Amino acid sequence: MIQLVSFYIFASIVIASAAMVIFARNPVHSVLWLIVAFFNAAGLMVLIGAEFIAMLLVIVYVGAVAVLFLFVVMMLDIDFAELRAGFVKNVPLGLLLAIVLVAELVLGIGAYQAGAVKLGTPEVGVATVSATVPNIEAIGALLYSKYVFLFETAGLILLVAMVGAIVLTHRRSHGTRGQNISSQVQRRPQDATRNVNQPVGQGIEL
Amino acid sequence: MTSFFQNLGMSYEAAWFTATIAGILLIALPLMLAVAMIIYAERKLWAAFALRRGPNVVGPFGVLQSFADGLKVFLQETIIPSASNRGLFLIAPIITFTVALMAWAVIPFADGVVLSNINVGLLYILAISSLGVYGVVIAGWASNSKYPFYSAMRAAAQMISYEVSIGFILICVVLWAGTFNIGGIVEGQRSHVFGFINAYAFNPLLFPIAVMFLISSMAETARAPFDLTEAESELVAGYQTEYSSMAFALFWLGEYANVLLMCALNAILFWGGYLPPVDWAPLYAVPGILWFFAKILLMFFIFAWVKATVPRYRYDQLMRLGWKVFLPISLFWVFLVSGYLMFTGHFA
Numbered sequence: 001m002i003q004l005v006s007f008y009i010f011a012s013i014v015i016a017s018a019a020m021v022i023f024a025r026n027p028v029h030s031v032l033w034l035i036v037a038f039f040n041a042a043g044l045m046v047l048i049g050a051e052f053i054a055m056l057l058v059i060v061y062v063g064a065v066a067v068l069f070l071f072v073v074m075m076l077d078i079d080f081a082e083l084r085a086g087f088v089k090n091v092p093l094g095l096l097l098a099i100v101l102v103a104e105l106v107l108g109i110g111a112y113q114a115g116a117v118k119l120g121t122p123e124v125g126v127a128t129v130s131a132t133v134p135n136i137e138a139i140g141a142l143l144y145s146k147y148v149f150l151f152e153t154a155g156l157i158l159l160v161a162m163v164g165a166i167v168l169t170h171r172r173s174h175g176t177r178g179q180n181i182s183s184q185v186q187r188r189p190q191d192a193t194r195n196v197n198q199p200v201g202q203g204i205e206l
Numbered sequence: 207m208t209s210f211f212q213n214l215g216m217s218y219e220a221a222w223f224t225a226t227i228a229g230i231l232l233i234a235l236p237l238m239l240a241v242a243m244i245i246y247a248e249r250k251l252w253a254a255f256a257l258r259r260g261p262n263v264v265g266p267f268g269v270l271q272s273f274a275d276g277l278k279v280f281l282q283e284t285i286i287p288s289a290s291n292r293g294l295f296l297i298a299p300i301i302t303f304t305v306a307l308m309a310w311a312v313i314p315f316a317d318g319v320v321l322s323n324i325n326v327g328l329l330y331i332l333a334i335s336s337l338g339v340y341g342v343v344i345a346g347w348a349s350n351s352k353y354p355f356y357s358a359m360r361a362a363a364q365m366i367s368y369e370v371s372i373g374f375i376l377i378c379v380v381l382w383a384g385t386f387n388i389g390g391i392v393e394g395q396r397s398h399v400f401g402f403i404n405a406y407a408f409n410p411l412l413f414p415i416a417v418m419f420l421i422s423s424m425a426e427t428a429r430a431p432f433d434l435t436e437a438e439s440e441l442v443a444g445y446q447t448e449y450s451s452m453a454f455a456l457f458w459l460g461e462y463a464n465v466l467l468m469c470a471l472n473a474i475l476f477w478g479g480y481l482p483p484v485d486w487a488p489l490y491a492v493p494g495i496l497w498f499f500a501k502i503l504l505m506f507f508i509f510a511w512v513k514a515t516v517p518r519y520r521y522d523q524l525m526r527l528g529w530k531v532f533l534p535i536s537l538f539w540v541f542l543v544s545g546y547l548m549f550t551g552h553f554a
Contacts, residue, residue, distance in 0.1 A: 002219055026291075028291075028294075028347060029294075032344070042333075051324065051326045052326055052329070055326050055329035055332070055333050056329075059329065059333045059336055062333070062336065062337060063332075063333065063336025063339075063369070067339060067340075067362055067366060070340075070362075071343075071362055074355075074358075134325040134385075134386075135326070136325070136326070181523075181526060
């Protein structure tokens with residue numbers, strides 16, 4: 001009962017907020033609706049017992065990716081009139097895309113109705129949901145034994161992507177002066193100040 | 207608690223629902239009271255550090271000061287700037303406040319006394335605390351004003367930077383405890399050091415990251431010396447500049463609930479949570495919840511102490527500390543701790 005009610009609550013909020021992502025006029029509102037969608041999708045994950053994936057979804061997408069989205073979108077100076085001006089020009093392309101998507105949907109649903117595709121039998125012990133073994137242990141045991149090379153490759157690709165992004169954006173700028181932290185840390189009060197016991201009526205020599 | 211309501215003749219689901227609601231109220235209401243008292247305690251502490259008296263007018267020794275402030279704020283007019291984004295402007299403090307309360311669901315107050323004993327408790331806390339940044343960012347953007355916007359930028363960058371190293375620090379603890387369940391982490395500390403001290407912090411390999419976690423948690427809650435988001439000499443009051451009345455009070459309550467949560471996390475992860483300091487039978491006569499509160503208050507004293515004595519960091523120093531000091535050290539420490547545990551056959 002509670003599961004069913006929460007499923008419908010989560011699912012309807014996901015769909016509604018996904019629709020709002022598109023319909024919201026303000027891009028910042030769109031990003032915020034996207035966050036609502038992510039969050040409720042995490043709720044759906046919890047319902048099917050994948051609590052680890054749910055937490056990862058929130059930490060990675062809501063906690064990091066969407067913050068960056070919001071960061072960028074907030075900085076933009078968006079001219080709404082100009083956005084709408086391009087509407088007529090882009091209608092044919094948009095319609096084409098919509099037709100392709102609808103065709104794919106119809107095809108997919110039709111194929112599903114005709115019967116599931118046999119993609120080979122799953123091996124025993126792969127990705128079974130167990131009530132006693134926590135998600136993390138089950139995923140870890142699989143990831144670090146059977147799929148260890150694929151996992152490491154994925155990590156390597158991410159590393160290369162990270163290095164690539166830094167190489168592309170990092171520019172050594174000339175003529176700017178940065179902070180020299182070690183010289184700041186090493187500075188002592190006696191380097192900058194001095195105490196004098198000056199007689200009254202005489203100026204201080206600087 | 208579910209079985210208690212079941213004995214009253216409810217079905218399991220109705221009993222579970224009632225028990226959960228009752229549990230939420232049992233945590234949230236005392237927490238609000240605790241926040242009010244902790245603000246008073248902190249003001250008294252700062253006053254003592256600065257050789258002042260602190261609040262001493264409302265009630266005996268001024269203990270009712272926070273309630274008087276609350277009443278005053280409650281009676282004020284809510285001013286919404288005409289150029290602001292009205293809906294988001296009002297949602298932002300609600301997000302901050304709600305998120306600060308949500309994380310308490312997985313905190314064990316004593317052995318088995320926890321609202322939701324989930325396997326991924328620590329990840330849940332990480333997930334919820336990563337939501338906290340939205341309250342600040344939305345507030346800064348929706349105010350449509352320069353200083354709040356600067357503050358929102360700072361807050362977003364600061365919270366993301368420190369969450370990375372907090373993640374690595376948590377991994378060290380999780381490796382040693384072997385579980386993400388918070389109750390399991392507390393139990394893992396039972397007679398951990400020399401066979402009788404109940405705390406990870408006295409483990410020489412974990413002590414440095416305990417210190418790093420304390421500093422990171424100050425940065426994560428944007429407390430002094432890392433309160434760049436509301437540095438009044440630069441940004442007026444940061445993201446709270448345009449807020450008044452209850453909206454402001456919600457930010458205030460949320461901030462202190464977050465501080466208490468971080469104190470509780472410090473106590474749980476490194477100082478043994480609800481366990482007494484040493485594994486000695488007579489000490490278990492004191493209820494675990496009292497040990498837990500004592501540890502939280504001790505951590506809070508350290509927070510107040512730091513706030514009263516340490517000058518504010520510059521923004522570039524803050525970023526340097528997060529990315530160039532804490533991140534490499536915590537990453538190295540994950541390597542070190544996992545290597546040690548592997549070498550000594552901890553996982554066997």
